[in-house]
Amino acid sequence: MTIEKLVAELGIAEAPEYWQTHWAEYQDWKSSGGCGVEPGEIVGDAYQVFDLPRECIPQVEDVCAVIRANPVLTELAGLWHYLLFHMPDTRALGEDVLASPVGILGERAPLFHVAVLVSDTEDALQAFRMIGVSDQIALDSLMQCGSQLVDYHQRCGVYGMKYLGWMRNYFNAKMFRLGRLVFNSNTYTWGFHVYRNKTTGELKTLLAAGNKYRTDGLADGCNGILDPDAWTSEMEVVGRNARGNPVVPDARADRETVTLDLAVWEPIITPGDSMIEIHIPPASSGGRMAWEECAASYREALDFFPIHYPELNFSAFTCWSWLLDPSLSKILPPESNIVKFQSPFHLLPVCSNDAQCYDLVFGDGAAVSTVTPKTSLQRAIVDYVCAGNRMRGAAGFITMEEMDALVR
Ligand SMILES: CC(C)(COP(=O)(O)OP(=O)(O)OC[C@H]1O[C@@H](n2cnc3c(N)ncnc32)[C@H](O)[C@@H]1OP(=O)(O)O)[C@@H](O)C(=O)NCCC(=O)NCCS
Missing domain, CATH: 3.40.630.120 (Aminopeptidase)
Known part of the structure; x- marks a missing residue:
């Protein structure tokens, strides 16, 4: 199938740029045998590895059967499988790249993400093993996928998944659940420079130059509110001094600049x-x-x-x-x-x-x-x-x- 036909059959105006960029390499990967898993197939241990709730299993099996029977959905599921589990570029994928095929699947559409998820476990586990992380931490981390489903069900009343592109960070062993929290x-890259007083240990955070803040000290545009009197932050290091607008309590910016003597204050966090x-x-x-x-x-x-x-x-x-x-x-x-x-x-x-x-x-x-x-x-x-x-x-x-x- 060509990408043009896929787009036309899905009833969407245009293929996301990411599909276009990776279409040829996906086709090459497919023609060289892919990974042996057919789109719409459920890998044996997927429910355990991703800790999916048992009640959603019949629905996932149902949507997988629909995918296998429909060449357009088969192609789309194959493309997503490639993008999530096999593409060398490991950045998180935006929601536009993985928009569910609502036009074809109707109310089953939120399960399309899940159907692609259950088409692989080995590559996800292997990604953790490659960097020497234990299978236990890998499984604790990958179970966040099941948690997404439960959360989706609680909020929307049906099983489905959002943020599969973000979850790719788990398949690529970039996110680790260590006990209660994930890291x-x-x-x-944030626009803040943190300095520490070498004697007292006190910290001072200066805003990077060139950002706009409202007169109430919040970022201009916060909650959609723009301030006609917004001011622009300044920050410069000249000789042995760093001068800039500090962050003050309540997560606000102060319009009054301060000067830090770099013989006394050392930079400890910088972009x-x-x-x-x-x-x-x-x-x-x-x-x-x-x-x-x-x-x-x-x-x-x-x-x-x-x-x-x-x-x-x-x-x-x-x-x-x-x-x-x-x-x-x-x-x-x-x-x-x-x-x-x-x-x-x-x-x-x-x-x-x-x-x-x-x-x-x-x-x-x-x-x-x-x-x-x-x-x-x-x-x-x-x-x-x-x-x-x-x-x-x-x-x-x-x-x-x-x-x-x-x-x-
Ligand atoms: C993070 C989280 C577990 C904290 O919950 P918690 O440990 O119960 O927090 P607290 O002890 O401060 O809760 C105090 C009260 O607020 C309630 N509460 C806490 N988080 C709540 C939430 N997200 N929605 C509704 N009520 C909440 C608690 O039930 C408790 O209510 P009660 O006094 O009537 O019993 C909870 O907010 C949550 O599940 N959030 C979703 C995940 C999330 O926000 N992640 C961060 C995304 S950037």
Whole structure:
């Protein structure tokens, strides 16, 4: 089948650029025998490896049968299988690249992702073995796929999967579940420079130059709000001084610049450094997020990353999430797990919005003005928002030194 025919049969206007770029190599891979798995086939141990809920199995088998019987779906499933498990370029794939074939599959469409998922396990497990990671950690990590299905079911009422392109980071052994939390290595690219006072150990974060902030100290455009009086951050290192706008508490930017004497302040986090990113699996796959469990995960990560990435010198743990919204520590009691999770982070003002918070607290697309809150967090958010406030996401970091002192 040609890519033009595939696109026409799927009823979409145009093939995503990624399909076009990789179509020829996919066809070559297929004609040289592929990996021996036919699209729509379910690999024997896939349900266990990805920890899929048993109740979804008849539905997955049903959609796989539909795929095998339809040449267009067979071609699409084959292409996705190649992109996810065999393509040499290992970057995460965007949602546009893996948009379900709704036109053909109708209400079964969210299961198409799952059908492609269950077509391979060996390549995913092999990716972990190649970097010396145990099968146990591989299985703990890959079970995030099953957790996605459970989560999707809870939020949408049917089985399906979103973010399969992001889950590719698991198949490629880039994301590791170590106890309660998930981690991956990444390069720090955020617009913040962190300095440490050589004598007192105090940290100061300066904004990179050239970003716009509102007069309330939040990133211009945060929650879609642009400020006509927005100001632009400055940052320069001249001689023995670094001058710039600091980050102040509540994850806000300060318009007043400060000057740091570099004989006293040393840079400890700068763009290009290596970071350990933190991700938080939902309660459906890990239960509540007790601090002791997070601390145990951090301890594991402190040991794991230097072993498996000996060439990297990590500067910090980082996270970007609705869970780091500083408002949460004002509206939740101090004993809340979210507040305890947030507390050791140095919070940073990033351009974000309230969508992730609403999706993960009230369900996809729920309107805060009409929901009936069931948990104390839902009640607290509804009250906070009805009083005229907005939720947001924030980024944060914990230096390696701080993490070591915190959990060892
Ligand atoms: C992370 C998570 C496990 C924390 O839950 P937790 O350990 O119960 O957190 P807390 O102790 O702070 O909870 C305090 C209250 O808020 C409720 N709550 C916490 N997270 C909630 C959520 N996502 N939706 C609704 N209510 C929530 C709790 O049930 C508890 O309510 P209660 O007092 O009525 O019993 C939970 O928020 C979750 O599953 N989130 C989805 C995954 C996620 O957000 N990942 C990060 C993506 S960047």
